[in-house]
Amino acid sequence: MITQEQLARYIDHSLLKPNLTNDDILKGCQFAKETKCITVCVNPNRVAMAYDFLKGSDTVVCSVVGFPLGAHTSFMKAMETEEAFKNGAVEIDTVIDIGRMRSGDYDYVREDIAAVVKASPAIVKVILETAFLTDEEIILASKLCEEAGAHFVKTSTGFAHEGATMKNILLMKNAVSDKMQIKAAGGINDLKYALELIEAGCHRLGTSKTAAIFAEIK
Numbered sequence: 001m002i003t004q005e006q007l008a009r010y011i012d013h014s015l016l017k018p019n020l021t022n023d024d025i026l027k028g029c030q031f032a033k034e035t036k037c038i039t040v041c042v043n044p045n046r047v048a049m050a051y052d053f054l055k056g057s058d059t060v061v062c063s064v065v066g067f068p069l070g071a072h073t074s075f076m077k078a079m080e081t082e083e084a085f086k087n088g089a090v091e092i093d094t095v096i097d098i099g100r101m102r103s104g105d106y107d108y109v110r111e112d113i114a115a116v117v118k119a120s121p122a123i124v125k126v127i128l129e130t131a132f133l134t135d136e137e138i139i140l141a142s143k144l145c146e147e148a149g150a151h152f153v154k155t156s157t158g159f160a161h162e163g164a165t166m167k168n169i170l171l172m173k174n175a176v177s178d179k180m181q182i183k184a185a186g187g188i189n190d191l192k193y194a195l196e197l198i199e200a201g202c203h204r205l206g207t208s209k210t211a212a213i214f215a216e217i218k
Contacts, residue, residue, distance in 0.1 A: 001218065009036070010205050011210055013031070013059075014158065017208070029050050029054055031211065033058075039061065040061060041093060044064070044083065062092070064094070065084065065095070065116060069095065077112065077115055081116050085119070094116045096109055109141065125204070127157055128156075130164075130172075131161055135171055138175070151180070155169065156184075163186020164187055166196065169184055169197065194213055
């Protein structure tokens with residue numbers, strides 16, 4: 001059985017709900033710090049706060065960009081990335097332009113991702129929001145992420161009607177080279193599913209249910 005500390009190094013502890021107070025964010029950061037989650041994932045307006053709190057710990061800050069709709073312009077996504085990096089985020093989870101992807105505007109989608117990659121030295125994870133894409137679009141979008149220089153391809157924001165599914169994880173994994181990593185997010189609420197996702201090849205898990213998952217470890 002996996003230990004809590006081992007599992008924690010897969011987890012981006014999600015603190016993205018819009019109604020979270022400053023106190024909620026700091027409590028979440030304290031939990032992540034104590035349990036040594038690999039990151040906390042916060043909205044851009046909380047990056048500096050999280051960075052100041054976690055500085056010197058085993059937990060780093062991840063910020064979302066173009067979140068949760070992916071409908072920001074490429075310029076705005078790049079500026080958001082640059083600011084988040086300056087404020088202490090060393091990882092960026094950006095959302096693709098879902099509508100452009102569904103429209104077949106693949107060059108735009110690739111360049112939109114590349115704009116984020118080029119904006120800072122941060123690790124970039126690209127959220128496909130698989131709930132809105134066909135199997136073929138998931139495969140192609142995954143390839144576009146790699147072509148654009150991103151480090152991870154990620155399933156979901158957690159705000160759509162469907163999160164990470166095993167079927168979509170496998171579609172993504174088989175679409176990219178071994179250089180690309182996979183992040184599952186959305187609907188990861190229990191230890192069994194978390195372990196199944198890791199076994200399937202996921203390198204990161206995004207969840208706000210970290211405490212409940214850790215509580216299941218014997």
